[in-house]
Amino acid sequence: MKLSEKTQATADEIRTLALQSKQCLVTVHQDPDADAIGSAIAWAHLLRQFGCNVTVWAEDPLDDYLLCLPGAETVSQHIDMSVNYDSIWVLDNTSIERIRGFELLVPMLSAVPVVNIDHHRDNTMFGMYNIVEDISSVGELVTWIARRWNIPLPPGIAACLYAAIACDTGRFLYSNTTASTFEAASFLIAQGVDPSEWGTRLFESLPAQAMVTLNSALHNLVIDFEHRFAYTTLPLGAGPDLVKPIDFIRQIKEADVFAVFREEADHSVRINLRSKGSVIVSRVAHQFGGGGHPKAAGIRLSGPLDCAVARVVAAVLDEINDVANH
Numbered sequence: 001m002k003l004s005e006k007t008q009a010t011a012d013e014i015r016t017l018a019l020q021s022k023q024c025l026v027t028v029h030q031d032p033d034a035d036a037i038g039s040a041i042a043w044a045h046l047l048r049q050f051g052c053n054v055t056v057w058a059e060d061p062l063d064d065y066l067l068c069l070p071g072a073e074t075v076s077q078h079i080d081m082s083v084n085y086d087s088i089w090v091l092d093n094t095s096i097e098r099i100r101g102f103e104l105l106v107p108m109l110s111a112v113p114v115v116n117i118d119h120h121r122d123n124t125m126f127g128m129y130n131i132v133e134d135i136s137s138v139g140e141l142v143t144w145i146a147r148r149w150n151i152p153l154p155p156g157i158a159a160c161l162y163a164a165i166a167c168d169t170g171r172f173l174y175s176n177t178t179a180s181t182f183e184a185a186s187f188l189i190a191q192g193v194d195p196s197e198w199g200t201r202l203f204e205s206l207p208a209q210a211m212v213t214l215n216s217a218l219h220n221l222v223i224d225f226e227h228r229f230a231y232t233t234l235p236l237g238a239g240p241d242l243v244k245p246i247d248f249i250r251q252i253k254e255a256d257v258f259a260v261f262r263e264e265a266d267h268s269v270r271i272n273l274r275s276k277g278s279v280i281v282s283r284v285a286h287q288f289g290g291g292g293h294p295k296a297a298g299i300r301l302s303g304p305l306d307c308a309v310a311r312v313v314a315a316v317l318d319e320i321n322d323v324a325n326h
């Protein structure tokens, strides 16, 4: 068992809550990724084993690559306000305000217990119950909890958790990958997940149109060799949002810190930050109201694009210089 004692104790408490709940609402952060959606589908499965009715709610439409997850079609983009939810389960979410449509939850919060299940070190502990473990992914956390509760995982649910872990660890390569991560993955494979099949579905299934976006990202690439920092910009019209260019540019040997700036339809700018070394990009993200992990963080800023790029590039360079001077 790879859960801390505190987490084990809280897992036992929330098991009691699950047993008492009749109408559960499961939700995740805005712009959900595979860890959020895969874990949410699996968590709903666990709650149903206790006899709960469960709604999985994500206000944002799911990205195409998530539609292959078994149960993705059960994720609702709308919250049914006529249902009296008696427990709210929030996964992979640093702070409760990061739920898209958070304002719809506000009237319930005084009366309904919130359970916060996450793996971000900067989690705000917003729940009545908080399971926040420094672990690769919520997918790994949920796998360990399912095992503690002895709840069988059908192959489709195991696949959701496998996808959650594989994506959050960059295919089991990032620094958050541990022996415990592989143990969880091994358990999921034993439940019927085919890693090769899921590798293809998750990582080798880009629509051809995604290459247009990659082309723009590579065309606009800037490499600051002195600071070992590479970034690129995707202005509106640079291509469809079907691919994460950060996963490509981070492969550059001559850089340790990476950023992608993407202009959205409302001219706001979405920024992905990554680090392969000792620069803590979540520190940069925090300066702009964003969040994340030390080596993978995100920011959303109002435009224009040029301004957002100038501000964040300056902050990244400050951070790089800070690290160099220590």
Ligand SMILES: [Mn+2]
Pocket: 035, 036, 092, 119, 136, 137, 138, 168
């Ligand atoms: Mn995650």
